[in-house]
Amino acid sequence: MREDITVTFTLNGAQVSIETSPGRRVLDLLREDLGLPAAKEGCGSGECGACAILVDGVARLSCLMLAAQLEGREVVTAEGLGTCENPHPIQAAFAASGAVQCGYCTPGMTVAASELLARNPSPDRCEVREAVSGNLCRCTGYVKIVDAVMDAAEAMRGGDS
């Protein structure tokens, strides 16, 4: 067995240092060791997107990342986007537009959407579809999800256009 390593990174705005085995999946590190279960496991092999997190602002699949890869990075999970009391506009829009059914895909979806809106504040519906196409949803047929991202984009632009 290999020695444990210490990984230091920023997690939802706070500095974290944790001892772990270098081969630990980031998904397990977050869910089990750090108590942040928003990122979900749907496939464990990079197909479903339910485990998506932001690493240095880019949506990444935490089931395919190893703990050591987080060293010095900035990580944001759905918990870091917002809370029930103070949701991120994307989270608020998902809740308001009926984009959440079982909700298992939702944290990953909102993470993918937040990456899109950070880089393109005025996407069209095609761009939204493209951006979330790596995230499977079995419940919604995606219509309300696209609606939600469009609404959120508008809200984040301050309601213009």
Added chain:
Amino acid sequence: MTLAPSSIPHRDSLSKAVGAERFSTDFSPPGCLWAGARRAGEPHARIKAVHTAEARAVEGVTAVLTGADVPGSNLQGIIHKDQPVLATDTVRHAGDAVALVVAESREALARALSRIRIELEPLPGVFDPELALKPGAPLVHPGREGGNLLSRGLVEKGDAPGAFAGCDVVVEGRYETPMQEHAFLEPPNGTARTTPGGGVEMVVSTQAPFRDRFEIGHALGLDPMRIRVRAPYLGGGFGGKDGATVQCLLALAALHCGGRWVKMCWSREETFLAGYKRHAARMRVRLGAARDGELKALDCSMHFDSGPYAHLTVEIMALALEHAGGPYSIPHTRIEGFCAYTNNPVGGAFRGFGVVQASFAIERSMDALAARLGMDPGELRLKNALRMGDANCAGVAVESPSGVTQCLEAVMAHPAWAERAAWKAGAPAFKHRGVGIAASLNAMGYGRGLPDSAAAKLELTRAGTFRIFNSVPDMGQGNAAAFVRMAATALNQDPAVFELVQPDTRLCLPAGSSSASRTTYTYGNALLKACEAMHAKLKARAALFLLADEPDRLRLAPGAVVDEATGRSVPLSMIGAMLSRDDRICVDQFAMPVVENPPDTGKEFRLGFPHRYFSHGACVCAVEADELTGQVELKSCVTAVECGRVFDALGVERQIQGAAAQGAGFALLENLAVDGGRILAGGLDTYLIPTSLDLPGLECLAVDGDEPTGPHGLKGMGEVGVHGPAPAVAQALQDAVGLAVRRVPVEPEDVLRALRGEKA
């Protein structure tokens, strides 16, 4: 940057969106052990030995169990108990569990599982539901009376064989639908431990917590009343979590953990291998009509592939036979069904429960008939649509208002259908366009033979707010939120003052499963009755404070009971604080009414036949086929549904879009191919479900009906939207490229063959 909600958002939506809602998979008590099953990998074999010594020697392994360690009957199954928890002497499909391991960590678990050696002597298998019934076919359960024939059913009305002679046109066809994977995103999982009193406590992703107790109790010889099952929100189910997935294995593991929590979570591959599938079906249909298109006779036979265990196959076949005539009035019918044991994966409940298969066959037959008669396929359907008072194909008169006509009219008025000629004419180069239409109906509830009931409990808290003890799991369909809205409306309170306790067999009262489009209707009715009792109680108790000798003149206002005559009021918090716990609780129950005079047919079905209430739907799909690649793109999909009164428009739209998406996947993408009992597409990389790029807008038109017996006039609608896309896409492809679609999913090769003028 705040958003005004378009309607009241479902209360769990926000907690799920921010990642705060806890699914059963998020329940990981400290020091939790891990359990996992070793699967056979062979579709049919005799078990000669299971070698566990090496697995036991792995560091961190606390138990390795085989069939000999299972107490009780070792048999699970909802109605027909024939599926072992751990196979002892025979393996009947590749996903059979042969050994169970408990370990301190997932790493140790994985290591131990890989070190179990199973000595198997392969047996000849049977993989085709029709061949399984032939003499000499290998037997899945040797010594069983009936051989591989699990069940045969017959539904008859009038004299179909005789009536064909009087038909001007008769069409005949054979149709085939494949197994379909639920692909819910949250894999089957749960956590369990034994309790000091000798019971078992479990948190699990399940559609039927109250029934699970009995299934676990029977399989493991435990007292069901000492099993406590809690069901948080599910990450999808669609029928795939109706019946034991992890439950019995998990309870067995818990019995060997000395009170520690143990968790089991299937991987995606294990879910493909061992989970239930929509049944593959073969169907032969003869449909006869007069020259003017009036339907006269239907003769239909269906074969369902049960896999090695009965699970819900007999009940699913019963529903298929009951829906084989579609939403049409056909005076003479003969509908026969067979379900056969095979060594394929296990068939089970999946949204649409047998109706998806039947619907494909009858709708394709209607298209064939329309073509033969030179009639518009929409008009043919309208002409024969079931109306109030007509008898359906099983001979049950349509009692409640039937919305199939309105649904058809709604989609036919939509531009996707009404303006299809112009749209098709605008096809780009190398593309062929076509448009198809389909109609459907779906029974609501369990049907005759078992009580379709629910008991609701409602508590006024000491603080004057309310607590609803929900008994039916919410797998994403939104029933939990609907219950809050119903109660809030009934008691004239702000929805925010309602807390919702998720299903817990200790705290909540018994109810049936979250399935069969029954949830909101059955539990909703029970809850409304409990609300009525609460309403009367609040007024009676308030009358004491208000010195009102006629409690009936009092009125419930948000947070208070008001006496308009005097202008005085008493806050609910004051009433709550004054009452004892017993007095703060109201309980009531409801059972769905059944057909009073069942027709003299379908005698084989003791459970679930026939049904009294149906929801209706119609669907138009437009497709574009690429003549170079054969790729088919779904360009629009419009579904109209009639599910009683529309109580929550957004809720209806969400359900219908989700159902249409699964139907679209069934039509064009999803093929759980199995070869010799082995699944070929066993993960989300090879088994493709629609992504955001595969689906068009999925429009929903809700036709407002009114079901007099329903809570707020509504009916269930979780399933009816799934039926339309497969037949509508099929007809659209016939329209586009002349492909006579007889099976789904349609593959690009089929399209190319049709374009080359070859027969399908």
